[in-house]
Amino acid sequence: MEEIVYVNTEGKRIDGRKLDELRPIKIIPSVLSRAEGSAYIEWGQNKALVGVFGPREAIPQHIQDPTKAIVNYVYRMATFSVPDRKSPKPGRREIEISKVSGEALAKAIFVERFPNTTIDIYVHIFDSNAGTRCAALTAASVALADAGIPMRDLVSACAVGRAAGHIMLDPCKEEEDASDAVDMPLAIMPRTKEVVLLQMDGIISKEEWKKAFELGLKGCQQVYGIQKKALKRKYEEIAEEEAKAIEHVDKQLKEISENPELLRGGNK
Amino acid sequence: MEEIVYVNTEGKRIDGRKLDELRPIKIIPSVLSRAEGSAYIEWGQNKALVGVFGPREAIPQHIQDPTKAIVNYVYRMATFSVPDRKSPKPGRREIEISKVSGEALAKAIFVERFPNTTIDIYVHIFDSNAGTRCAALTAASVALADAGIPMRDLVSACAVGRAAGHIMLDPCKEEEDASDAVDMPLAIMPRTKEVVLLQMDGIISKEEWKKAFELGLKGCQQVYGIQKKALKRKYEEIAEEEAKAIEHVDKQLKEISENPELLRGGNK
Amino acid sequence: MEEIVYVNTEGKRIDGRKLDELRPIKIIPSVLSRAEGSAYIEWGQNKALVGVFGPREAIPQHIQDPTKAIVNYVYRMATFSVPDRKSPKPGRREIEISKVSGEALAKAIFVERFPNTTIDIYVHIFDSNAGTRCAALTAASVALADAGIPMRDLVSACAVGRAAGHIMLDPCKEEEDASDAVDMPLAIMPRTKEVVLLQMDGIISKEEWKKAFELGLKGCQQVYGIQKKALKRKYEEIAEEEAKAIEHVDKQLKEISENPELLRGGNK
């Protein structure tokens, strides 16, 4: 097999990026009309949709926590989102990612304000090329903001890794498959730098780990900037949206005033 | 492979029937003592049993509909009812047939009279040779009548199809496997000719479709006649049955009067 | 294939036992701190752990029996407890054994004293060589006593079988695989000799059956002795345990008196 050159003489990686460079990221909030909050993300080849519901009553009742909202994060991949067709059933990897991602967001959400409820965050990956859990978590945090759920801070995620001895930000699939690969997904609340998600696999020394970790922190801060920009763009549209909303409510009221019998109608 | 002659020079099909002729149909209501209503049907080689329960309280409570009864139709096939052994697990075909058949019957039942309940209709196919969903639906409608569930009309079903260019009533398996086969299961409420079940697969022109559809309507009306005859036979037995029933109640009352302590006994 | 000598000229079996001899049995109650009652058993190569919980409220409510406790016995085998790796999913054999073992214990427990509750008995086999259901049931009965659940009597179990024409107590795997093998697991309440579990497979005459059954009864009585000894040993430790318990309660009370605010604290 031909030797892969992970970093060339000009310090450029396989896909032309520098060691500390993220792939292009595009985030669009409010893309799904039936969800209470949503976001679409493109992160390199990765594509994901997130829909958020809640806080809503936790059902069945016996799962309710009287002290706080349950954060229910469901990460799933489409069958065609990976090189070989994935079974439609959720695999163990998806279950583990759902758990750690939900725990990461729970730290950021003011869960204690919504006892006995769930906040459901549904994530689906439609195309993938390494780093989907970080892309999903980044988008989920924007969808939560879009849903108006009060948070201490956004959660910003990115992975850092190693290939052929080089510590690099946001590795792509080919870099993740290097024989000495290390992969470390990381998520923080950027304002306080608190680490809310941290996983690592691959064999690494303390010193290299520290270098990688600090590069990862920088990456998360960049992601934070992109998230804020996406949300800002959305809030700039709010004046316009609000005008529309007022018009909509007016219309609803008009409907009801014209059809007062509707108010008496059955509420299923 | 030898060419199959689907319709011979005398206008007779593989099994000797004419194009507009149903296979022999035998329906017997009230065959299962533990069900509240039941029926057994033989339709050519097809054999099915139906048991009906309800209206009974829908459980768990959160599935209850306060405006009407839920019609829960479960269509299943025995493992040995088809040429190759079927898995005992319900397949996608069985799930789809259950859905459309339940919707067909819901139109005929006065569901609005029984809020918060389910009407459970369990159908099992023990032998098959094309047309089982129609046979099952036909028998289910008789079983509902047997259970004394109030209905606008019976639902009568039969399939119509095409083989080798011929539109024919109630196709058998060999006809269903013709290279130009079209299969159209149909169910109506015969008094108003309202179509409550309609599915079609196969490639067909508008004109042929109309011819097929109208042949199907005629078939349903014939099925209606057979259903009514089966129920009439049953009602003729009612005088006798009722006499027995009165005798039975008398016996029960006698039992209780002899054992008054039974009335005080635990009701699990 | 070489002929196996199941019983040699000195009347000794493959593993050196006599026909009416049990394998060595070791029972230790109270081995799991989180369960309310527990026991560990070694029976020849067989190794099992049992944990008991309850009587505790049966959930969901609709499964509750207002006249008695439900005995929920769950028998499972570890994947590595058999020569070929077992699937982690419970098989049909495990489900059947769970049913008959639970029924056997239900006779011994004063279930009528604990309406609307379940008594959960979880059994896991970690190594096996024939006779695991009897070993498990024997240990379960000790674990129930350890949990302080009131019983009419212990339940004592052992199997009896046939190999090469010899009726023998507590057959091992090789004996169970004899070409004329008969296997009869048996459990009794030893004080009254009431049979609470009886299964048999293999082809046997009435006369041989009687011989086998009576040998089995003797085996169960021996097992009873071992169970009582194990429990006695435990009760001898009770003086010591009780002293510890009093000390523990004192400590708790002290804790609370030092931290009275704890009593006001949330009870999740």
Added chain:
Amino acid sequence: MRDDILWELRSDKVKELIKIPQRLDNRELFEYRPVQIETGFSKNAHGSCRIRLGETDVIVGVKMDIAEPYPDCPDEGSITVGAELMPMASPVFEPGPPDQNATELARVVDRCIRESKAIDFKKLSIVEAEKAWFIFIDIYIANDAGNLFDASSLAALGALLDTKIPKLEDDKIVKGEYSGKLELSKKPLLTTFAKINGKIVVDPATAEEKAMDARLSIGTTEETLMSAMQKGGTGSFTQAEIEQCIELAFQKSDELRKLFKVG
């Protein structure tokens, strides 16, 4: 609910009557309900049988299929028994995968047949260590009026006696053609007893099952051998009771076996 109260009353009555001793349906203590046998119920099955035991209604179908033998028995085929308590059979059965009761039923019928050696598994071998016949025996309970064990065992026997072996060409099944009948060297059957208020009865009907403390099923063959036993229920049996049941099992099963002419 009304249904429940009625069964409660009937069950109490059963317990009262048994003291006389008498049964709710006036049967003798050791009398079976009438048996109706309909073989060849399903043409798509390789063998099938519907049994009515009183109002209990059971349909069994057999399918033979080719599979790789188990590594430890390379020259043998085998049987697989499944049972489904269909929701139409009783107001308390629910749709879904087999529960504990269905699993026990299937496994006891399986052992009764398998251990009797009525079917010679070696004769099911096609190519050693490669191909053998596996016989799928599927039990469907259509109406549960009591004693599903014996009704299922009768229907399974009836279906096996009806079973034709599919024709083989190059060791592959030729659909719709058969090479002969499945060979059964004996007729294994279960006989089931209920213990009610200390009395033993055979072939318990629903009200008797609700009244019983315990159940005992015994599989027997015409050579006066037993192939299976299974105690069920939360009650117990004494040695004397079990021995009485064994005697009766041989007697009653011989009567039932006469209902099958063939074999």
Added chain:
Amino acid sequence: MRDDILWELRSDKVKELIKIPQRLDNRELFEYRPVQIETGFSKNAHGSCRIRLGETDVIVGVKMDIAEPYPDCPDEGSITVGAELMPMASPVFEPGPPDQNATELARVVDRCIRESKAIDFKKLSIVEAEKAWFIFIDIYIANDAGNLFDASSLAALGALLDTKIPKLEDDKIVKGEYSGKLELSKKPLLTTFAKINGKIVVDPATAEEKAMDARLSIGTTEETLMSAMQKGGTGSFTQAEIEQCIELAFQKSDELRKLFKVG
């Protein structure tokens, strides 16, 4: 809950307006909502398409894989359609395996394509009786704003038109390389009608689905042939209504087909 009341109000309004006749979103009775098509949505798929039909959002991906042909069609491949009503798509969808609605959706889309013979299954054969292409068409509903049938059928067609056949070497797939486009000889599409208060409309939105008595989906091809029909819902149709829907289905599907340039 608020959400429910709002939909109830909207549904009641739909039923009122249809008498005029008028639709809540001011569409003509037989007017589709705007369609946006985005093919090549997923690079890991062999073909993919995202469809926005109004606010309804559906993503379909295609994967081709090699498997053994069915014994009765040894020289044919086949298609397999799956559908998932993702929980993000509606407050009432729940995570878990496909329910009745998802199963019906997948099967109707399957029949519409399969029966049209747009894909020649014989051309999917690789080695007779050994290897053939199987085409997995997976439908994901991301936002349910009504008429999932037509949106899914559009997205499935778009994904198939986008599908490249993986390159083979020694009858094994070479990853990431393709040997050409999948051939589609026609463009089968579903057209779905709702019957509301006795009136027929095409392409029902959510509020209309809540107001409708029954639904009728008709699969058609550009040769004015029908490949599938499916009635849904607890209402009924008259013959005249069905015939009207058939006429309209040909007409409306021809308009939709123009949105796909290729093929």
Added chain:
Amino acid sequence: MRDDILWELRSDKVKELIKIPQRLDNRELFEYRPVQIETGFSKNAHGSCRIRLGETDVIVGVKMDIAEPYPDCPDEGSITVGAELMPMASPVFEPGPPDQNATELARVVDRCIRESKAIDFKKLSIVEAEKAWFIFIDIYIANDAGNLFDASSLAALGALLDTKIPKLEDDKIVKGEYSGKLELSKKPLLTTFAKINGKIVVDPATAEEKAMDARLSIGTTEETLMSAMQKGGTGSFTQAEIEQCIELAFQKSDELRKLFKVG
């Protein structure tokens, strides 16, 4: 319920004591509970080990089996780790398939071993692209008194060190015979920390797990390399805290490794 209140009280006490800093069971902040190791627990397993870490009780068994290698690693075998939180282990565990917690546990133990390269997957190859050894490592939690990660990792290591490779004849397993020991080039272990009220402790017991904000598990080898990290819980860690944990993980795991004589 009483049980719940007691744990609540204990958890509150843990949070109080940690301010001193002190632990409920009087351990040092970075002190493990006593470890008991029993290898060869199950003869039917190819390797097995029971670990008692304080009152936490974990049993791990290993089975080696032959299967076809993954197409992208034709000359390699692999490992598969499963975990079951048995219902006997805690009043809150329920029977059924592995939940999120069991899945996470199994996968973190898997990565700790796999990524350490203690097992050379290439040495598990038997016939390239056809047959290789796959090592099934099944973790059973018998009593949960806290820190299942480290207890499971210790038991998995113990079981692997105990593992004998079944003998092969014509590339098939000869039952009950072995060809030698499985080779482990190093001893990977997890070390788990809990953050309670801003303080870090190692090897948290149940009351401490109930009191903790977050958990950090670090997989290490004797060559002072890390093979896995996993943060759990809804709290967070600072960089300084993580770095402290890394230092301690190397130190504590070296102590634990001494408990295994072999390898």
